[in-house]
Amino acid sequence: MSNTVDCSTITIRSVRIEDIGEVYRLLVANRPYVGLNSRYTYFLLARDFSNTCLVAIDGSRIAAFSSGYVSPTRPDTFFSWEIVVDAVYRGNGLQQRLLLNQLYKTTAKYLECTVNPSNLVSEHNFVKLAKLLGVGCSKSLLFSEEDFGHNGHEAEFLLCIGPISSGSLQNLIRKYG
Ligand SMILES: CC(C)(COP(=O)(O)OP(=O)(O)OC[C@H]1O[C@@H](n2cnc3c(N)ncnc32)[C@H](O)[C@@H]1OP(=O)(O)O)[C@@H](O)C(=O)NCCC(=O)NCCS
Numbered sequence: 343m344s345n346t347v348d349c350s351t352i353t354i355r356s357v358r359i360e361d362i363g364e365v366y367r368l369l370v371a372n373r374p375y376v377g378l379n380s381r382y383t384y385f386l387l388a389r390d391f392s393n394t395c396l397v398a399i400d401g402s403r404i405a406a407f408s409s410g411y412v413s414p415t416r417p418d419t420f421f422s423w424e425i426v427v428d429a430v431y432r433g434n435g436l437q438q439r440l441l442l443n444q445l446y447k448t449t450a451k452y453l454e455c456t457v458n459p460s461n462l463v464s465e466h467n468f469v470k471l472a473k474l475l476g477v478g479c480s481k482s483l484l485f486s487e488e489d490f491g492h493n494g495h496e497a498e499f500l501l502c503i504g505p506i507s508s509g510s511l512q513n514l515i516r517k518y519g
Contacts, residue, residue: 349434352400354443354519356392357407359385364404365397372426375461384409394420394444398427398436405431408440410455412448420450425464437467438474439518445506446515452504456484458496465501472503475510479503 357365362384369378387395391411398406406427413419422444427436445453457465472479484500 347430352398354396354398357388357395357397359388365407368426376424376426393447396440406436410444419452419454420448422455438471442514442519451506454502456498456500468501475506477504
């Protein structure tokens with residue numbers, strides 16, 4: 343069910359260094375669903391990866407943040423790292439909108455991400471995006487609990503979506519972007 347907040351005026355833009363304080367607060371509020379890295383990491387994302395690390399803005403408020411990058415070794419693949427939508431703005435498809443905008447800024451044919459077994463909403467949204475793009479979505483184990491040293495971190499399953507055609511991406515950007 344969607345929240346009653348009006349999302350029609352929300353805009354998407356690259357993350358800036360001055361956004362990181364607010365982004366960090368959003369990430370802290372959503373642990374453990376998102377892993378929390380150092381502020382330094384997010385400063386680097388804003389400095390060097392801002393083409394594919396985006397925020398959704400409502401007035402001056404950050405409604406959502408999504409990070410990711412094009413793989414340096416596989417330039418046809420965009421890896422979606424972390425996405426967080428402020429609880430107030432959830433239920434309005436912002437995850438999907440951010441992912442579409444990130445993909446649109448690249449020439450990637452494949453979208454990869456990892457999901458935890460307990461994060462059903464995130465997985466649902468990626469599978470739904472694959473359906474909208476008219477492509478398949480494969481799932482395989484990427485990092486096991488053993489890889490994390492059995493420290494309580496869930497396994498991370500890799501979802502791979504594609505091959506994505508620029509035509510279908512453009513159509514979705516026109517509709518949802
Ligand atoms: C995951 C997240 C980014 C999605 O936010 P969002 O863009 O507002 O997503 P929406 O609320 O619009 O979409 C929710 C969808 O999941 C579905 N859903 C809700 N609960 C579900 C569940 N338990 N199992 C499966 N699907 C579920 C809803 O029906 C909806 O699907 P629909 O659009 O087909 O009807 C947001 O919940 C969030 O920030 N969570 C905390 C951080 C996080 O988990 N990030 C992802 C890992 S890095």
